[in-house]
Amino acid sequence: MKKQIIIIAIILINSLLFSAGKLNVVTTLSTYADIVKYIGQDKVDVHYIVQGDQDPHFVRPKPSFAVLLSKADLFISTGLDLELWVPSLVDMSKNDKIRSGQQGFVAAYDGIKLLDKPDVLSRSEGGLHIYGNPHITTNPLNLKIIAENITAGLEKNDPENSDFYRENLKKFQQEIDNKTFGEELVKLMGGALLTKLANNGQLIGFLEEKEYKGKKMIDYLGGWMKAALPFRGKKIVAYHKNWIYFQTLFGLDIIGYVEPKPGIPPSPKHVEKLVQEMRKNEVKVLLAANYFDENKVRTICNKVGAEPVIVPMFVEGTPGTENVFKLIDLWISKLNKAFAKMK
Amino acid sequence: MRNKILFLTAFIFLTAVLTFAQESDSTKISQLEKRIKKLEDKLEQDELGKLLKEAETVANKQVEKKEIKEFKSGQRSLQAINPEISVIGDMYGQYIANDKSFTGDLRSGAFFRVLGLHFQSNLDPFSFIKAAIEFRPAGFEFGEAYMTWTNIFPGVGLTAGKFRQQFGVINRWHSHSLDQFDFPLALTTILGEEGLNQTGLSFDWIMPSIISDANTLTLQITDGQNEQLFSGDMFSFPAGLLHLKNYWDLSRDTYLELGLTGMLGKNNQRGYDEEGNLILENSRLTALGGLDITVFWEPLNQARYHSFIWRTELYYANKKLMNDRIKAFGGYSYVEYKLDLQWQVGTRFDYTQPFETNNRSKYTWQIVPYITWWQSNWVKLRLQYNYLNSTEIPTAQNTIRLQIVFAAGPHKHDRY
Known part of the structure; x- marks a missing residue:
């Protein structure tokens, strides 16, 4: 019995000492967490707040998230007006280290050329994002910049392992390049x-x-760019304006959205108009994140004989999307399947 | 024999010459092949180099704009660092079935309840402010204004100013953000018409999570301005509030929150009244207690479409008077279900004793079914029915309200 207690105590002390040396990283999105894991590997403990199948616009700042953030050495969020619940949560955490501008904060968007910047700042445009479209993770090339920002954050908080992080960053960027272009x-x-x-x-x-x-x-x-050639230039409809970076890279032509304006619920009149547009343009695919109303997507598709492509926006949003590479594989293969089916 | 030797020598010589010649040819061929390969490689390199150069040019291609430079100054255009300002409008129309004897906003008609201006801004790297100014038909009201230092000690934040106090859950909220049109009867009866909203300090400690997934302890020391419970303007003895919040994540989609509140203050008067008479009353205490429970379910990947909440709060007050004591108890409980993106339905039940002495057999209760329709995240409409009955009124009151709430600007509710 004594022996068992001693063994358990040793294991506990060991695990405490082991985890004590690690950098505690919290991210908003699971996609950022996956990149942190790739670069930080065994030198970091990573947690994320938004589940892979959750809408990052609407997250409740729960006390358990505040506890998570109160222990964070490094906090990574997009840094734009996507996660508007973040300031409340950071306030609740009482952790000044992770506030905007502090050593423990990383804004993932930094250095990314933002698309879809609004010309007019008015709520008549719906839930507009005043700095530009914040759904930056849908372009794999943006992930290289995000990884660079994450590495900078890791280095600042753990300079001793800087070379290790830089080496992994290089590998990550190389893998993204290979996967994107072949x-x-x-x-x-x-x-x-x-x-x-x-x-x-x-x-x-x-x-x-x-x-x-x-x-x-x-x-x-080769890579995703080649795999996406079959649907390059093809017309589709999307649910929300969260595919703009993907669309730009892979050349999809999104002719309309289920939401009349971002964040505005679709009225029957708008849906009818969209259905007509889809028929007129022979649109056969509707792309939506898996946190939107699936029934609405399927109803519209049934009306026009289109194929719904319902996919997670973030890592671990569905089985088989355990990392960013698998997630992008899924987006492209699902689109290809949908277009092939509609031929 | 000699001939044989000569012949053999000649043969060896000839073979050697031929072999040498052959070797020399193959070396030459091999050398030539190498040269060709080298040239080919060079050609490829040149081709690739040219290609990369072209690619670089294309990639860097930018449309040049020739414009005459204009120099502008931004010294008087610093609006971007103004505080975030939001405008909240809250209006309603109501029909009271038995309204013959009512006046003011207790009659059937249309009313603008409040137009609120909400401000928030960081002050510096260490603190921020939030303020709410409310314009009501009866006049201007100073809702809240406070500044917060986020971390004065490890895990402790400090707020100073006038704020709605952390007595349970919904006392903290503004009326426009309630799940129903009005505050529960128990809150307005026991804590006062506007709830507890006083000036002072609030220490918020995010405690180590011992018995739950998150614990927070709030200590608020405020001026006892609430005239119903404390001394109002007639005494400056502070009131103290302690709130312990325990939070559990029951699953990915469900959480439970249990809160306990205790509050203590003095209600005796010490000071000069309006006629200049000195009033010196003996010390009298008011003690308050509260319990709040919330269970919330929201499937994370369908959070915009479905959720369910059950929330209950109980309030108890014990106010010592000069020769008597007021003991009042009340509470509410409501459930709400989100049907889809835009529709929510719910019902609240209220019960309270009146805030007066000898109230043992007196009570008021109310049932409040309602339906809310969100036009968008910034506009909501609500239809609500209040059935109110009491031992203190001869007939039950029936009220139907249609409420419209709008939020212009960057306003966001930080509720969870």
Whole structure:
């Protein structure tokens, strides 16, 4: 009995000492948490607040989240007006270290070129985001910048392991490049240049126009960009304006939204108009995050004979999306399946 | 024999020459092949280099705008650092079935309950302010105004100013953010018409989570301005409130919250009245107690469409008077279900004893079914029915209200 108590005590002390050395990181989104895990590995303890299948706009600042934040060394949120519940939670946590501008705070969006900046700041535009669209995680290339910001945060709070974090950041960015463009093209042109071209919307045009070694450059393209070619330029409808970064990279043409304006409930009149638009434009796919009203999505699809693509926005939003790579795989494969079915 | 030797020598010589020649040819070929490969590689490199250069040019291509520079100053355009300002409107129309004897806002008609201006801003890296100014038909009212230091000691925040106090849960809220049109009868009867809203200090401690997933302890020392419970303007002895909140996450979608509140203050008067007479009364205490329970269910991935809440609060007051004592007890309980994105239905039950002496057999109760429709996150309409009965009134009151609440600006409810 004594022996067992001693063993348990040793295990407890060990685990306490072991976890004591780790950086305690809390993120708003599960996608950020996954990137932290990739870069920090065994040097961090990571928790996230918004579940992968939850709408990040509407999260209740529960006391248990405040407790989580009160112990955080590092807090990572988008930093825009997506998670408007964050200030209340940070106030409740009484942890000044993780306040905006402090050492323990990272704004994931920093350095990302924001799209969809409103021309007019008015509620007549619905739930507008005044700095630009905050759904930055839907473009894999943005994840490289987010990872860079996360690494900067980890380094600031744990400078001893800076090299370790930098090494993993490099690996992460390389993996994103390979997964986005395919290894062969990345070897030829380099991830940085490809990212520039892709973000400028020039990549596919350039690759189609140029040749190398007697072969069209587009034939060197691989990864998600290649996988997404079948639906490039295709018209779809989305539920909410949260796919704009994805749409821009992969060339989807979103002709309308189920929500008349962001955050505004769809009226029967608006739905009818949308259905007509879908028929007129022969739209066969409706893309929605899995926290929206599935019945509404299916009803609209049934009316026009379209295929619903209901997917999680964030990591772990459904089984099989345990990391960002699997999540993006899922988005693209589901869209491809939907378009193939509708041929 | 000699010939044989000569022949053999010649043969060896010839073979050597031929082999050498052959070797020299294959070396040459190999060298030539290497050169060709090198040239090809160079060509590829040139091609790739050219390609990358072109790609770089395309990637960096920007439309040049030729404009004559205009120089502007922003010294008088610092609106962006103004506090966040929101305007809240709360109006209603009501029909009271037996309203013949009523006047003011107790009659059937249309009313604008409140137009509220809400401000919030960071003051510096260490503190922020929140303020609410309310315009009512009866006049201007100073709702709340307080500044908060988020962390004066580890885990402790300090708020100073005038604030709605943490007596249970909903006393903290403004009327426009209630789940029903009105505060429960027990709250307005026992804590006063506007609830507990006094000036002082609030210490909020996020405690180590010992018995639940989160514990917070709030200590509030305020001026006893509430005339029903304390001395009002006639004495400056502070009132103390202690609130312990215990919070449990029962599952991913459900939580339970249990709160206990105790409050102590003096209600005797010490000071000069309006005619200049000195009043010196002996010390008298008011003691208050409260219990609040909330169970909330919300499927996280359908949070915008469905939720269920059950909330109950009990209030008890014990006020010593000069020759007597008021003991009053009351409470409310309500359930609410969110049907879909826009519709919520609920019912509240109220019970309270009147805040007076000898009230043992007296009570008032009320049942309040309601339905709320959210036009958007910033506009809601509510239809509510109040059936009120009491040992103190001859006939039951029936009231139907249609309420409209709007919020313009960045206003957000920090409720959970």
